[in-house]
Amino acid sequence: MEHKLLIKKASRLSVAPMMDWTDRHCRMLHRQLSKETLLYTEMVTAPALVRGGALHLLDHAAEERPLALQLGGSEPEELAEAAALGWQAGYCEINLNVGCPSDKVQSGCFGAVLMKDPDLVARCTAAMISASPAEVTVKCRIGVDEDDPADVLPRFLETVAASGIRRFAVHARKAWLKGLSPKENRDIPPLDYPLVVAMKRRYPELHISVNGGIASLEQAEAFLAEGLDGVMIGRAAYHEPAAILAAADRRIYGAAGPDSSAEDAARAMIPYIAAHVDAGGRAHSVTRHMLGLFAGRPGARAWRRHLSTAAARPGAGAEIVEEALALIPGALAAE
Known part of the structure; x- marks a missing residue:
């Protein structure tokens, strides 16, 4: 119950x-x-x-x-x-x-x-x-x-x-x-x-x-x-x-906060992507779901473009997320 x-x-x-x-x-x-x-x-x-x-x-x-x-x-x-x-x-x-x-x-x-x-x-x-x-x-x-x-x-x-x-x-x-x-x-x-x-x-x-x-x-x-x-x-x-x-x-649930952020979510996915790639998967299988993470924010188009193109590179791994984060103003400073 x-x-x-x-x-x-x-x-x-x-x-x-x-x-x-x-x-x-x-x-x-x-x-x-x-x-x-x-x-x-x-x-x-x-x-x-x-x-x-x-x-x-x-x-x-x-x-x-x-x-x-x-x-x-x-x-x-x-x-x-x-x-x-x-x-x-x-x-x-x-x-x-x-x-x-x-x-x-x-x-x-x-x-x-x-x-x-x-x-x-x-x-x-x-x-x-x-x-x-x-x-x-x-x-x-x-x-x-x-x-x-x-x-x-x-x-x-x-x-x-x-x-x-x-x-x-x-x-x-x-x-x-x-x-x-x-x-x-x-x-x-x-x-x-x-x-x-x-x-x-x-x-x-x-x-x-x-x-x-x-x-x-x-x-x-x-x-x-x-x-x-x-x-x-x-x-x-x-x-x-x-x-x-x-x-x-x-x-919605009354949690104390603080709220999560797109930057934190992106970073949290890096070890997950690395493990997926190490197990024989493709980075694209994960990053395709992350394209809208920064929707409506400066740099969102560059983020989407980089993840889309970089994920197609032979051997692409979790590093493409760090590369794409560098294209979001202020994202690296939020680390």
């Missing part, structure tokens, strides 16, 4: 699971900026774990925690087995993806298309809960295609909550499964934040986080002040990690 209380506290602010972005290197960077924020893996499909035996997809470092595993799937027994594997691998939260609109996800009958079948989602989550002590949660949309969100979202929440789910992260856009690409699904359907707030007021016993289009810590604080339990930030946390996360521990 203690792990559920800890993960619930962490979920006041979280970085959304994003394919090809929130891998273990990205999460390690984010952890240098915030010790409290809840982080998520990229979506891992239950078939890959259960049928494919791809247990390496669960690999993570203890330093990344608090950390949640997001699963994709639609077969209750398979999801139950995957949830058990996630718990055994050290994840205290297992999240079911009911929000991704990609064609690949639809063809596998999971992601946002599952919003059309809340009874199936409830069977999946009930099986996951029975198989693992981890906190099982759901990330969903407000509806899909021609749905009326004001009608379908309450029914979805009620049906899935009856299985034992108490935490939902709600992306405040409908998913258009017909005629829009996944990229367009991030921008074109209008956001309906008031509906998500209304769901919290209608179901005060549920823990509801809002997701979608949130671009600043100020916005996150405003949503929390409105009564939502948590805020999940996606692209902004990736493209401007320091702007979102450096002050999060103090402003």
